[in-house]
Amino acid sequence: MKNIMITLLFPLFIVLMSSCQKWLKITPTDQFSASELFINKEGYLKALNGIYVDMTASRSYGNALSVGAIDVLAHYYHINSSTHNYYDVANHIYTDSTSIRIFDGIWTSSYKMIADANVLLEKTPNSPGTVLPQPYHAIVKGEALALRAFLHFDILRLFGSVWTADKITAPALPYALNSGTDLHPLLSPQDYLDQVIKDLEEASRLLADDPIRTSGVRHQENPAGDNSLYFRQYRLNYYAVQALLCRAYQWKQDREKTYSLAKELLTEINPGPNSKFPFVSNANATHNTLKDRLFSTEVIFSLYTNNRNNLFNTTFSSMLPKVQKLTFNLDNSDYSRVRELYDDENDYREDIWQLRTDNSITSLTCTKFESIANAPGQFMMPLIRLSEIILMLAESSPLQAEGVEYLNTIRRNRNAVNLNPTDRNALLQFISREFRKEVIGEGQQFYYYKRTQQTNLPRIDRLTGTVSMFLQNYVVPLPDSEIAVRSN
Numbered sequence: 001m002k003n004i005m006i007t008l009l010f011p012l013f014i015v016l017m018s019s020c021q022k023w024l025k026i027t028p029t030d031q032f033s034a035s036e037l038f039i040n041k042e043g044y045l046k047a048l049n050g051i052y053v054d055m056t057a058s059r060s061y062g063n064a065l066s067v068g069a070i071d072v073l074a075h076y077y078h079i080n081s082s083t084h085n086y087y088d089v090a091n092h093i094y095t096d097s098t099s100i101r102i103f104d105g106i107w108t109s110s111y112k113m114i115a116d117a118n119v120l121l122e123k124t125p126n127s128p129g130t131v132l133p134q135p136y137h138a139i140v141k142g143e144a145l146a147l148r149a150f151l152h153f154d155i156l157r158l159f160g161s162v163w164t165a166d167k168i169t170a171p172a173l174p175y176a177l178n179s180g181t182d183l184h185p186l187l188s189p190q191d192y193l194d195q196v197i198k199d200l201e202e203a204s205r206l207l208a209d210d211p212i213r214t215s216g217v218r219h220q221e222n223p224a225g226d227n228s229l230y231f232r233q234y235r236l237n238y239y240a241v242q243a244l245l246c247r248a249y250q251w252k253q254d255r256e257k258t259y260s261l262a263k264e265l266l267t268e269i270n271p272g273p274n275s276k277f278p279f280v281s282n283a284n285a286t287h288n289t290l291k292d293r294l295f296s297t298e299v300i301f302s303l304y305t306n307n308r309n310n311l312f313n314t315t316f317s318s319m320l321p322k323v324q325k326l327t328f329n330l331d332n333s334d335y336s337r338v339r340e341l342y343d344d345e346n347d348y349r350e351d352i353w354q355l356r357t358d359n360s361i362t363s364l365t366c367t368k369f370e371s372i373a374n375a376p377g378q379f380m381m382p383l384i385r386l387s388e389i390i391l392m393l394a395e396s397s398p399l400q401a402e403g404v405e406y407l408n409t410i411r412r413n414r415n416a417v418n419l420n421p422t423d424r425n426a427l428l429q430f431i432s433r434e435f436r437k438e439v440i441g442e443g444q445q446f447y448y449y450k451r452t453q454q455t456n457l458p459r460i461d462r463l464t465g466t467v468s469m470f471l472q473n474y475v476v477p478l479p480d481s482e483i484a485v486r487s488n
Helices: 041-055 069-073 097-123 136-159 189-206 238-251 255-269 308-315 336-341 348-352 386-396 400-412 424-438 445-451 480-487
Strands: 299-304 353-358 361-366 380-385 456-458 466-468
Touching: 041 097, 041 136, 041 299, 069 097, 069 445, 097 136, 097 480, 136 189, 136 238, 136 445, 189 238, 238 255, 238 299, 238 380, 238 386, 255 386, 299 386, 336 424, 348 353, 380 386, 386 400, 386 424, 400 424, 424 445
Parallel strands: none
Antiparallel strands: 299 380, 353 361, 456 466
């Protein structure tokens, strides 16, 4: 991939306030060479952290792959004007300048981070030693492999074909296994996904002794002062890797393997009051001033961003002009789209939709990512959560009754009444609706629709109803830069 140059210079690291990014206690420098970086465990941890920092950029999971373009593709929002910033994206027009900029940025930044992960893997010794002792050797290598797989997998889910027998065997996408500048060969979606699984399985083996398994997420300062093995929700920890394996097998349409892996993962997590990822409590979900709108205790993997409020202000705020904001309607108080999605008005999840009045205009506003000082998950950008695993089990269970029970496990913990779908088709429809409620702003719903090959999506030009979706519109074209370098 000659158009993506590999650099050994990781990003500039910014010293944050002590209340921010407490899990990183490493003195940053403006820039450093590879020889200076990989001389001790602190250097390796700094390099690893650099990839996570890059993932919070707006062209990556800090916007485009979370609250922005990827969720616009999922038809969450009411966009009925050609002047809206996301109009072409919402209509799956991938040839306009805005779409080209967004998706080229995703492609380029993802492969840049993959390159950084490969540099780190190549510089990591084959075995632990004085420079990188255990447990840091396993953590660094395991997380770097998991990051490489995570980033590649989302490239497959966005730019790869719909998973059908006639599409998954033709060469399609490059899987970068090294940091060299030679052109990486194109793999078929089938071989590409097998490599994702291979990386994740190796990462799982390396992270078998992740402290999250014995001590939980450690969402507090280490009394001894070293936080490098704390705040594990903000890392691709062991459980996150297992969840990614479940995602990969589900994408592969291996229902039996998805079920067995998800069942094993859920058994170890042990949902309940003493779980490592307990369901949000009623008190936190309904708190008058410090609501946990992200259900942060349930998040298995997230990014840490101290820029959450800026994300809200530039994407959802009621003060934005209607050609910029993302909302369930335009500048009015119509609740039709909310009522269509949330069937129980007591559902905790509905509360993210608030009527806000600014400049004498009252409009419906998504407050999920509004940053509230001292509220749970204030700096969190969720990427994998517990409810996804439970809904995987609802979908993959061989027994209808068990699938329904998993579905209602989610609903009971959202303060919503039980449902009783009497056949599999009805169950799948309810799972789709529950998943849509769970992951608003988290960049997963479009992939759900693509995986399940939905041919009807919610309308974007009206507040209710559906519109036909052509399967080819689920495939974002490769950037011109990648096509050009392969045609030389």
